[in-house]
Amino acid sequence: MTAIPLKKDPYSIIITGVGGQGNVLASRLLGSMLADKGFYVTIGETFGASQRGGSVMSHLRVSKEGVASPQIPRGRADVIVSLEPVEAFRVLATYGNPDAVLLTNTHPIYPVGVIRGELSYPPLDELQDVISRLLPASYFIDATEQALLLGNAILANIVMLGALGRLNIVSFDRENFHAAIGRRVAADKVAVNLQAFDVGYGMVQV
Amino acid sequence: MSYLIDEGKNVQHLLMGNEAIVRGALEAGINVAAGYPGTPSSEIIESFSQVAKERNLYVEWSTNEKVAVEVAAAASFAGLRSMCVMKQNGVNVASDFLLHLASSGTRGGMLLVSCDDPGALSSVNEGESRLFAQLLEIPLLEPGDFQEAKDIIKWAYELSEEIRNIVMIRSVTRMSHASGNVTYGPLPSDTAARAKFNYHGPLLDPENGPVISMILAAPELQHGPQQEKMKKAAAIFETCPFNTYTGPEAPELLIITSSACSLYSREAVKILGLGKRVGILKLATTWPLPPVFLKKHLAATERILIVEEVAPTLEDHVKVLAAESVQEIGPKLFYGKKSGHLPSVGELNPDLVLAVLSRLCAVPYEAAAGVFATEAKALMEKLAPPRGMIFCPGCPHRASYWSIHNALQLDGRGGFVCGDIGCYVMGILPAGFSTVKTLHAMGSGSGIASGFGKLRQFGMDQPIVSVCGDSTFFHAAMPALANAIHHRSPFTMVILDNRGTAMTGFQPHPGSPINVLGETVPALDIEKICRAMGAKVEASDPFDLEKTREKLGHLLEYAEGAKVLILKQACALSPEKRGRKKYEVTVDETLCRGEDCGCNRLCTRIFGCPGLAWDGEKKVSHIDDIICAGCGVCVDICPAGAILKKEVA
Amino acid sequence: MKQFVPGDLDAAVIQEGLCIGCGACIHLCPYFQSYRGKTARLFPCTLKEGRCFAYCPKVEVDLDGISRFLFGKRYDSAPLGTYRSIHVSRAGEKVKKSSFQAGGTVSALMYFALREKLIRGAILTGRKELLPTPQLVEKPAAVFRHGLSKYTAAPTLAALNEAIEKGCDNLGIVVTPCQATAVAQMRMNPMGNPSFEDPTALVIGLFCTWALDFRRFEAFLAQEVPLKEIVRIDIPPPPASVLEVYLQDEKLVFPLDKIRPLVPDTCGYCPDMTAEFADLSVGVLEGRGDMNTIIIRTERGERIAREAERQGYIILEEMPQENREHLEWAAANKKRRGLLRSREAGKLNGEEGKTYMRLSAEVIDEILINGKEDAPCHT
Ligand SMILES: Cc1cc2nc3c(=O)[nH]c(=O)nc-3n(C[C@H](O)[C@H](O)[C@H](O)COP(=O)(O)OP(=O)(O)OC[C@H]3O[C@@H](n4cnc5c(N)ncnc54)[C@H](O)[C@@H]3O)c2cc1C
Numbered sequence A: 001m002t003a004i005p006l007k008k009d010p011y012s013i014i015i016t017g018v019g020g021q022g023n024v025l026a027s028r029l030l031g032s033m034l035a036d037k038g039f040y041v042t043i044g045e046t047f048g049a050s051q052r053g054g055s056v057m058s059h060l061r062v063s064k065e066g067v068a069s070p071q072i073p074r075g076r077a078d079v080i081v082s083l084e085p086v087e088a089f090r091v092l093a094t095y096g097n098p099d100a101v102l103l104t105n106t107h108p109i110y111p112v113g114v115i116r117g118e119l120s121y122p123p124l125d126e127l128q129d130v131i132s133r134l135l136p137a138s139y140f141i142d143a144t145e146q147a148l149l150l151g152n153a154i155l156a157n158i159v160m161l162g163a164l165g166r167l168n169i170v171s172f173d174r175e176n177f178h179a180a181i182g183r184r185v186a187a188d189k190v191a192v193n194l195q196a197f198d199v200g201y202g203m204v205q206v
Numbered sequence B: 001m002s003y004l005i006d007e008g009k010n011v012q013h014l015l016m017g018n019e020a021i022v023r024g025a026l027e028a029g030i031n032v033a034a035g036y037p038g039t040p041s042s043e044i045i046e047s048f049s050q051v052a053k054e055r056n057l058y059v060e061w062s063t064n065e066k067v068a069v070e071v072a073a074a075a076s077f078a079g080l081r082s083m084c085v086m087k088q089n090g091v092n093v094a095s096d097f098l099l100h101l102a103s104s105g106t107r108g109g110m111l112l113v114s115c116d117d118p119g120a121l122s123s124v125n126e127g128e129s130r131l132f133a134q135l136l137e138i139p140l141l142e143p144g145d146f147q148e149a150k151d152i153i154k155w156a157y158e159l160s161e162e163i164r165n166i167v168m169i170r171s172v173t174r175m176s177h178a179s180g181n182v183t184y185g186p187l188p189s190d191t192a193a194r195a196k197f198n199y200h201g202p203l204l205d206p207e208n209g210p211v212i213s214m215i216l217a218a219p220e221l222q223h224g225p226q227q228e229k230m231k232k233a234a235a236i237f238e239t240c241p242f243n244t245y246t247g248p249e250a251p252e253l254l255i256i257t258s259s260a261c262s263l264y265s266r267e268a269v270k271i272l273g274l275g276k277r278v279g280i281l282k283l284a285t286t287w288p289l290p291p292v293f294l295k296k297h298l299a300a301t302e303r304i305l306i307v308e309e310v311a312p313t314l315e316d317h318v319k320v321l322a323a324e325s326v327q328e329i330g331p332k333l334f335y336g337k338k339s340g341h342l343p344s345v346g347e348l349n350p351d352l353v354l355a356v357l358s359r360l361c362a363v364p365y366e367a368a369a370g371v372f373a374t375e376a377k378a379l380m381e382k383l384a385p386p387r388g389m390i391f392c393p394g395c396p397h398r399a400s401y402w403s404i405h406n407a408l409q410l411d412g413r414g415g416f417v418c419g420d421i422g423c424y425v426m427g428i429l430p431a432g433f434s435t436v437k438t439l440h441a442m443g444s445g446s447g448i449a450s451g452f453g454k455l456r457q458f459g460m461d462q463p464i465v466s467v468c469g470d471s472t473f474f475h476a477a478m479p480a481l482a483n484a485i486h487h488r489s490p491f492t493m494v495i496l497d498n499r500g501t502a503m504t505g506f507q508p509h510p511g512s513p514i515n516v517l518g519e520t521v522p523a524l525d526i527e528k529i530c531r532a533m534g535a536k537v538e539a540s541d542p543f544d545l546e547k548t549r550e551k552l553g554h555l556l557e558y559a560e561g562a563k564v565l566i567l568k569q570a571c572a573l574s575p576e577k578r579g580r581k582k583y584e585v586t587v588d589e590t591l592c593r594g595e596d597c598g599c600n601r602l603c604t605r606i607f608g609c610p611g612l613a614w615d616g617e618k619k620v621s622h623i624d625d626i627i628c629a630g631c632g633v634c635v636d637i638c639p640a641g642a643i644l645k646k647e648v649a
Numbered sequence C: 001m002k003q004f005v006p007g008d009l010d011a012a013v014i015q016e017g018l019c020i021g022c023g024a025c026i027h028l029c030p031y032f033q034s035y036r037g038k039t040a041r042l043f044p045c046t047l048k049e050g051r052c053f054a055y056c057p058k059v060e061v062d063l064d065g066i067s068r069f070l071f072g073k074r075y076d077s078a079p080l081g082t083y084r085s086i087h088v089s090r091a092g093e094k095v096k097k098s099s100f101q102a103g104g105t106v107s108a109l110m111y112f113a114l115r116e117k118l119i120r121g122a123i124l125t126g127r128k129e130l131l132p133t134p135q136l137v138e139k140p141a142a143v144f145r146h147g148l149s150k151y152t153a154a155p156t157l158a159a160l161n162e163a164i165e166k167g168c169d170n171l172g173i174v175v176t177p178c179q180a181t182a183v184a185q186m187r188m189n190p191m192g193n194p195s196f197e198d199p200t201a202l203v204i205g206l207f208c209t210w211a212l213d214f215r216r217f218e219a220f221l222a223q224e225v226p227l228k229e230i231v232r233i234d235i236p237p238p239p240a241s242v243l244e245v246y247l248q249d250e251k252l253v254f255p256l257d258k259i260r261p262l263v264p265d266t267c268g269y270c271p272d273m274t275a276e277f278a279d280l281s282v283g284v285l286e287g288r289g290d291m292n293t294i295i296i297r298t299e300r301g302e303r304i305a306r307e308a309e310r311q312g313y314i315i316l317e318e319m320p321q322e323n324r325e326h327l328e329w330a331a332a333n334k335k336r337r338g339l340l341r342s343r344e345a346g347k348l349n350g351e352e353g354k355t356y357m358r359l360s361a362e363v364i365d366e367i368l369i370n371g372k373e374d375a376p377c378h379t
């Protein structure tokens, strides 16, 4: 594929989700694919106690010039990839702007308040409506459903990466992914990850 | 082969700050690394362990941070390069020995790596470790990006050997857990090392004498030379390649910064287009300050903004230097935490720096298109329910706290739990049924409980319980237990033994059968230890709610002395359990009482395992198959027998 | 009636120190549990209207409402409550000699009712060491293992709720006066459950001046005797004024003055000595520790008692006038003291959802005049 020039430098990507969804792996994979392409990549993330049932977020900065801040300034995300729908919203409110592109998994993970019946979780179509109105470039896919078909909900993160690849806004393709995943997971897991990537790739139209 | 020991020439890898530190140490020929797990530091020891064989390293998770420093110090005394690693709170634990070590000095290069957590993202406090460098009178280095995190390590070893003292490296969460491109240098081709401790020389001979920290009314013998070392360090810092300046020759505002804050500052200056007006002095050597270098930059400007996390440490040092040299450099205006321009609580970020720069340089700045931001925020508040912290599905702590809570309630004398450090800090939250009422440092729950237990003399009849993880038990709770047993303090220590240091990623501890290097090692038996110490000991499976509650109930009644209840069940995320369901669990909707009088959603409203969710339409609870870990515990709390389990074949 | 006044049981009763631990709120749901004689609320329940609150005999007790439900008449100031007849009684020849507290009337009646299948099961209160242990008893002979009074308050009604939950009906039960009040309230179906059926067929109430707090009593006796060896505890009728503890071949005697501090505060608010809301009420006959007084209150109680008499399970005799008068005097006194104490604490016709009792001003006045402190005749 031809390298896609950065629309901005640094170009800012957020991968968000809930603790345990494989957020960190997704951001490392994306980061190493872009580093392989010769970019400076800075990834900022928090994990540890805060991930127990909480929101987790990785900030990726892609640059031709050098290291960038591991935290994206407010309102400056160019791409938001969310493994969980209301997390997409949360990130949007802090880091979004009208030109951002959003790709979100539609499978909800309920916060404790919702599980306990004290809070309500917005209906998906309402979320989708509201987000699309705010951001014309939003894409919604049920990555978890596809991941389950492949045998494990955790693969949703890879399905999302596949879909991101299809969106053609960041420079990476299946081959980069193959190389990157090969470095991160055991050899016998590579095939199913590639499959997940392909499924995701097929899930969005541009 | 791990990418950490890639020997390709000038290869580049995307490394976490912690990994960059490891690579740096490997390039410097480190031999011994010891630490105690704690976010955000844990990946350092883990990464060392992955390449230990190839690089001839000895790596250990020590019992606590003080022991880790001692272990690393021994290597240094024997002429090897070593590193001890911990999070900020760990430096407090290690500080006793560190103070002695800084006085006795070291031989082989030795580094103390402290990973601070501004904002307390994964900590009980955001306590700042940099102040220790001043207290200990040792040099402090703070890398400003990932490449530097690697490069500075070798330089630091050389410094340590030059001044014969330990050197402190301070990282922060946004360095340690952030990643960036790092270009590798060569690894030493020879990994053979010979350790020998020379002690035949005269006392105080730094090379061949005994290594002691014993001044005995003659401070000039050791304290004097120690301060000389600091002067030498300051002199070396004058030409430190990691202190850099970018900006105009005479900036209208000089930012002095370090660590991740330098990245925030750079970004803010760039966004505001202030590159021609504002200069950034990024310091790696934040204690002691190199005076000549600093004075040169201070003299070139009138106004200085100091950007750092958390306490105004650098700010204080710079101000002292400026005051001392006011005749040379003239009076200055300082901005920072003391002036209220930046907060001295919580971590910084580009936005905070943007805000202060925009104010000081009169350049207006708005984060995002106003309408979008307000609209998105309003909708978020309306639609996105916040996420509270909870125990994982299948977590033994939920079950343990359930039984502790119920035993205390049934007992009815107003008992409470003294908490400790681990995932189980969440005992203060509804996730742990709000049973924990004191929470401080590692091991202090049991120490405090030991003290409470002795207040019967003053009419306090509340039963006292402390909780403590298996790793915490060895780390710092054993002395507290010994104290309580010896003084017959009738409290109950509940040991939440989930077979590893779970919160930080399941590191082994003295109770584990396998160490960080994968070797089989003697596992200390907590139950036997407690018995041998003389406590009244019971053990139970926390998943057996009824039996656990019953045993605890009996222990609460027993007033003769210290009691221990060991609750053994592996962490839900442990390698042995992860991804494996013991039971297929379902809710029989026809039996579920839901919100009716007779249950009122005990499982979802109170128990709160995320594997169970409330269906507001059908008015029944159900199992979320993707999330449920199949532990089967909720089956035993349901009053209607509506939750069913079937063993997974 | 009660069901219209919802409230928070924990705040209104347990936190106020009014809970006697009767067990009426236990085994309904997971929130209330009994442990070593005390009722604890494990977690807050958010329901505004619940059975726990409706059943509890220590909050929003509408004495008049209960009386109208059970007897079809208003609650008046009669010291012994509403009744049909009063007798002296004891177990008959059909009942083998056994460990009874007094005349064995209670055990005999339950034995009879079980044998004749007038009830399907009996909720009785045994003990393990000093801890009272309520149980569902289905075999007639097992009744005798549960004889003897446990002078501590017991969560007897927890076993009733548990049996009901299991689907049992036609139950007999032996209860203290506060428990009898709770059972009456349960029988009123206060939640208006459409499929509700009265689970009881026979409620025998015990006379009661006060019960002891289990934990305090246990701590007290544990210092004096090995608890395992206690075979029987007795409070012989006045003027003895002692509590007797029988071991295998020894008897310890404690003056009641030493025992009274072990009585929970809540008994001081209670106006009921003779279990006025039971079918049959039984006590010790004054001056005759081996005989009972029995008060027959309801039609179903009367039917069972008479049949038991006819078949020789119990013996009923006439009650001497003097004994009745003295009983009335004692009962009137308790009633008067209870109301006064409750009124002082704002618990008589007090704050909605928090008050102990409701009663018309007129009846209150009658009671306060009736309950004179001086004895009617001798003792
Ligand atoms: C706490 C208490 C206080 C009492 N105070 C008085 C009093 O002041 N004046 C008076 O005349 N009589 C009093 N009695 C009643 C008396 O002790 C006898 O129980 C009664 O006379 C019946 O005698 P019996 O021989 O027929 O009993 P038994 O045939 O021996 O049968 C006793 C029955 O009482 C039940 N029982 C025992 N303990 C309890 C308890 N704690 N709660 C509920 N049920 C229980 C058992 O299930 C058993 O069936 C009191 C009883 C109790 C339990």
Ligand code: SF4
Pocket (backbone or CB within 6 Å): B587, B591, B592, B593, B594, B595, B599, B600, B601, B602, B603, B604, B620, B621, B637, B638, B639, B640, B641, B642, B643
């Ligand atoms: S605890 Fe049981 S009865 Fe209650 S809501 Fe949950 S599944 Fe239903």
Ligand code: SF4
Pocket (backbone or CB within 6 Å): B393, B394, B585, B609, B610, B611, B612, B623, B627, B628, B629, B630, B631, B632, B633, B634, B635
């Ligand atoms: S079995 Fe129940 S308690 Fe265990 S993980 Fe599943 S839902 Fe949670």
Ligand code: SF4
Pocket (backbone or CB within 6 Å): B596, B597, B598, B599, B600, C028, C029, C030, C031, C032, C045, C046, C047, C049, C050, C051, C052, C053
């Ligand atoms: S209202 Fe019902 S569910 Fe709630 S505590 Fe009372 S009895 Fe239990």
Ligand code: SF4
Pocket (backbone or CB within 6 Å): C009, C013, C014, C018, C019, C020, C021, C022, C023, C024, C025, C026, C039, C052, C055, C056, C057, C058, C182
């Ligand atoms: S019902 Fe009985 S046990 Fe429950 S609170 Fe009321 S008096 Fe106490």
